[in-house]
Amino acid sequence: MESTLDWQSARTLCQDLGGDLAKISTGRALRQAYAYIKAYALSGTFWLGGGDQVVEGDWVWVYDGTRVDKGTPYWAINTGLFGNSHEPSGGSDENCLAMAEDRFYFFTDRPCTESHHPICME
Numbered sequence: 225m226e227s228t229l230d231w232q233s234a235r236t237l238c239q240d241l242g243g244d245l246a247k248i249s250t251g252r253a254l255r256q257a258y259a260y261i262k263a264y265a266l267s268g269t270f271w272l273g274g275g276d277q278v279v280e281g282d283w284v285w286v287y288d289g290t291r292v293d294k295g296t297p298y299w300a301i302n303t304g305l306f307g308n309s310h311e312p313s314g315g316s317d318e319n320c321l322a323m324a325e326d327r328f329y330f331f332t333d334r335p336c337t338e339s340h341h342p343i344c345m346e
């Protein structure tokens with residue numbers, strides 16, 4: 225898992241393996257992904273199969289087109305001057321979904337051109 229890829233290349237890699245970037249739509253799956261990262265002592269940021277590339281702010285799982293649930297327990301929280309708000313916060317500059325070590329592996333939006341580790345599903 226040393227290689228990192230931009231989001232589209234990460235998706236292509238997963239598809240070449242017969243799957244897709246991971247869809248995490250239950251609290252159980254979120255915990256399993258976190259456990260996987262910890263079990264293999266992985267670190268950094270990981271691409272998931274979600275994005276709002278088509279319609280800004282409308283987050284969907286690319287695997288099946290279903291909506292990405294907003295808020296808790298999935299998305300990271302920003303603590304700011306005007307109180308707390310959930311990610312996503314990057315607007316049209318950040319259209320791909322990631323689990324980031326610096327966000328305690330909650331969901332956050334990142335620029336799709338960044339290079340991160342893919343989390344594939346079968």
Ligand SMILES: [Ca+2]
Pocket residue numbers: 276280281312314315316317318319320333
């Ligand atoms: Ca966006």
